[in-house]
Amino acid sequence: MSTSTSKTLLPFSEIEALLARIFVRHGTSDDVAKVLAANCASAQRDGSDSHGVFRIPGYLSTLASGWVDGKAVPRVEDVAPGYVAVDAGNGFAQPALEAARPLLLEKVRHNGIALLAIRNSHHFAALWPDVEPFAQDGLVALAFVNSMACVVPHGGHKPLFGTNPIAFAAPRAGADPLVFDLATSAIAHGDVQIAAREGHTLPEGYGVDRNGEPTRDPAAILDGGALLPFGGYKGSALSMMVELLAAALTGGNFSFDFDWSQHPGAKTPWTGELLIVIDPSKGAGSNFAQRTEILVREMQDAGQTRQPGDRRYRQRAESARVGIAIDTCELEKLRALAGEG
Amino acid sequence: MSTSTSKTLLPFSEIEALLARIFVRHGTSDDVAKVLAANCASAQRDGSDSHGVFRIPGYLSTLASGWVDGKAVPRVEDVAPGYVAVDAGNGFAQPALEAARPLLLEKVRHNGIALLAIRNSHHFAALWPDVEPFAQDGLVALAFVNSMACVVPHGGHKPLFGTNPIAFAAPRAGADPLVFDLATSAIAHGDVQIAAREGHTLPEGYGVDRNGEPTRDPAAILDGGALLPFGGYKGSALSMMVELLAAALTGGNFSFDFDWSQHPGAKTPWTGELLIVIDPSKGAGSNFAQRTEILVREMQDAGQTRQPGDRRYRQRAESARVGIAIDTCELEKLRALAGEG
Structure with a gap:
């Protein structure tokens, strides 16, 4: 796990445009890219960690698989x-x-x-x-x-x-x-993914493992288990x-x-x-x-x-004031995905 | 607490008509009585104990208080x-x-x-x-x-x-x-009333007492406390x-x-x-x-x-087959409320 992370602050429009370029480069139409980029940038802006740029690899993976039509x-x-x-x-x-x-x-x-x-x-x-x-x-x-x-x-x-x-x-x-x-x-799937990535255990009553037994291990939930x-x-x-x-x-x-x-x-x-x-x-x-x-x-x-919503509005105001924080490594990866590495 | 209760079985139409007579005698119009009686008899028929004839004293109390217009x-x-x-x-x-x-x-x-x-x-x-x-x-x-x-x-x-x-x-x-x-x-108010009447304690996390402290005592919840x-x-x-x-x-x-x-x-x-x-x-x-x-x-x-709903349908079918069960003492009270004691 990383112990120190460097953050880069960017204006909304810059993240939105970068994400749109990534989407188009990976198979969406301009129209679709515009909507998805605005949506994802908004989540990042508002501190919705599990639905911000964290989602981009999943979007690209699903587009690459041919499962979804990015130009529909x-x-x-x-x-x-x-x-x-x-x-x-x-x-x-x-x-x-x-x-x-x-x-x-x-x-x-x-x-x-x-x-x-x-x-x-x-x-x-x-x-x-x-x-x-x-x-x-x-x-x-x-x-x-x-x-x-x-x-x-x-x-x-x-x-x-x-x-x-x-x-x-x-x-x-x-x-x-x-x-x-x-x-x-009991918990959003994105939050289980984040807990697994960060090595956290979950509270009781959130999920079961592949055998249907209660577990607090996010990896066991993701590996054939299920949520409650x-x-x-x-x-x-x-x-x-x-x-x-x-x-x-x-x-x-x-x-x-x-x-x-x-x-x-x-x-x-x-x-x-x-x-x-x-x-x-x-x-x-x-x-x-x-x-x-x-x-x-x-x-x-x-x-x-x-x-309800207050935390997002506070983060939104902060993002408007100082810019939207993105992990610098993650930003480099995003730029590479846009072919701008 | 009663240890042996005698039940009387009645057809739906009889309970409905009895309840309608009670409502009218206590200040509702015929139209309102008809709707409330059908509603309350249906709950009794379907085994919704907390919303069947158990509710009648509350209805009459509120009508007597002038708080609600039974002829609206x-x-x-x-x-x-x-x-x-x-x-x-x-x-x-x-x-x-x-x-x-x-x-x-x-x-x-x-x-x-x-x-x-x-x-x-x-x-x-x-x-x-x-x-x-x-x-x-x-x-x-x-x-x-x-x-x-x-x-x-x-x-x-x-x-x-x-x-x-x-x-x-x-x-x-x-x-x-x-x-x-x-x-x-966490629990319906009617179920707290029933638990209090029957002297049961509630699970954790259902309510607080009048000081805002967690309690499992339904009486403490009803006496100035609150639900969660x-x-x-x-x-x-x-x-x-x-x-x-x-x-x-x-x-x-x-x-x-x-x-x-x-x-x-x-x-x-x-x-x-x-x-x-x-x-x-x-x-x-x-x-x-x-x-x-x-x-x-x-x-x-x-x-x-x-x-969802299955338990009610099963009880409904049973009530259609054998009649709707009412505690015999309760039925006597209801008849008295209808002036037929």
């Missing part, structure tokens, strides 16, 4: 007044969301609620970037994405669910939105709900549906994603952002000093 | 193509849902998704009866209801959130729907989301907003409820109920033998 053009379908579907064409989920965003927003503003069902898509990023922009626009958003069979249902013995996060964003009056993004597994849902049967029920919403409803794969064994190096779950977006300016809740602010003050008064 | 007529508002609002008029949430159901269903079938925002309402029942009927009709439903400040936010010291359940229902092909109804508190969220910060974030959806969005009270101190005997939280209903026959997920069935088979194969 999403096909947006206007299926009902409140219902947008997108066939991501075996590409990434984020460009599919971008392609559908204008129609989705139009429907939300008109109907008060609308749904975006993305299928045939790969989601390899954090989920909060998918909901936060809606709340920045005064809307309330929920997102659900399933992934790959790595979580044992409560009471079961075999991995079946993905880490299946739920993300939620709500506007606040005069402050950044309340945003959470939580894996319904958070919060026992309740987290397991929520994970099941994510499978139904993100896969069954959209027409995407369940987390156990796909077989990537013919694509060595494939890393990205080939599933679906569901977004539900609500316009709170309809109806009696028209002062929604003010009500949110009241709730936040009460939570602070009750002793909950840090609100 | 819900006012349904068609606020946008996908958005129905109901002012429950300080009445119960269930009659408000019934009043809005036809318009809500029309909107769901047309738009693919619709929302029902109930405010100025009292919810004193289980939440699963609010979602199950939609899934019986082939729809997917989510419901959120906040209650009364009795849950300490993660990292805080003062109760603020309600038990704030989330309910979900999804159709299965050729089987009863998958339905869950889970409090975002399930699953640590994740359950706490979900509970916060329920406050925002069920209260801020609908225009209802937060769980900490209302003051019932001038209404001794008041038991029912005066808050709001949000339902989101989706028609899966739109878009690519048109085989939704078949996909659900595949997921259920995989869950069974993974060793999860009991699916």
Whole structure:
């Protein structure tokens, strides 16, 4: 393990452009590269270590394997007044969301609620970037994405669910939105990878080894083992709900549906994603952002000093002030990947 | 504690009619009595002990206190193509849902998704009866209801959130729907009341006493103490989301907003409820109920033998076969409450 690490500070635009060049060089279209680079740079900027540039080798590995189409053009379908579907064409989920965003927003503003069902898509990023922009626009958003069979249902013995996060964003009056993004597994897969890399043990109740026995060793979890849902049967029920919403409803794969064994190096779950977006300016809740602010003050008064999303906003502000910190060795590797070594 | 209890078996219609007579005799309209009686009898039928006839004294106490209007007529508002609002008029949430159901269903079938925002309402029942009927009709439903400040936010010291359940229902092909109804508190308030009545201690991590210290004594939780969220910060974030959806969005009270101190005997939280209903026959997920069935088979194969809702359906079938079991002493009390003692 490294004992001293040198960090380089870079502006957002520089990291974003570097990542975009890497994506294009490894087989994505310019459009796809732009969306993925902005997404990944945002995670790095906000201190989401497990979804920042740490993810780049996984992206490139999956692109090289032919498992995902980095040049897919999403096909947006206007299926009902409140219902947008997108066939991501075996590409990434984020460009599919971008392609559908204008129609989705139009429907939300008109109907008060609308749904975006993305299928045939790969989601390899954090989920909060998918909901936060809606709340920045005064809307309330929920997102659900399933992934790959790595979580044992409560009471079961075999991995079946993905880490299946739920993300939620709500506007606040005069402050950044309340945003959470939580894996319904006891721990996110990216955090297990980081713990394994750094040699940390995990708390009890996070996972099992390849024999279904409880383990605190992240390497044993990654080596044929599995995660457990958070919060026992309740987290397991929520994970099941994510499978139904993100896969069954959209027409995407369940987390156990796909077989990537013919694509060595494939890393990205080939599933679906569901977004539900609500316009709170309809109806009696028209002062929604003010009500949110009241709730936040009460939570602070009750002793909950840090609100969901706060740590990201603080890191974001710091990154805007001094630049985004990247490990200098990692930056050299990234430049080499862009052919600029 | 009683050591031998005698049970009487009654058909559903008889319990339902008895409960309706009790409600009317204690100040509700015929319409409200009909809805509440069906709801409460269904919980008794399905073995939901904490939401069956056990709840009747609480209903009558709150009606007697003048805190809730048992004769309220819900006012349904068609606020946008996908958005129905109901002012429950300080009445119960269930009659408000019934009043809005036809318009809500029309909107769901047309738009693919619709929302029902109930405010100025009292919810004193289980939440699963609010979602199950939609899934019986082939729809997917989510419901959120906040209650009364009795849950300490993660990292805080003062109760603020309600038990704030989330309910979900999804159709299965050729089987009863998958339905869950889970409090975002570590335990439902009704179960704490039952544990206190029966003298049981609770597991660790369920609640705190009036000084904010962890306790396993249900009486200490009820006597000025509070519950904890399930699953640590994740359950706490979900509970916060329920406050925002069920209260801020609908225009209802937060769980900490209302003051019932001038209404001794008041038991029912005066808050709001949000339902989101989706028609899966739109878009690519048109085989939704078949996909659900595949997921259920995989869950069974993974060793999860009991699916969400199964226990209720089994008890429901048993009740249909032999009648609904009610403690004979309790039944005598109920008859007395109906003036038929």
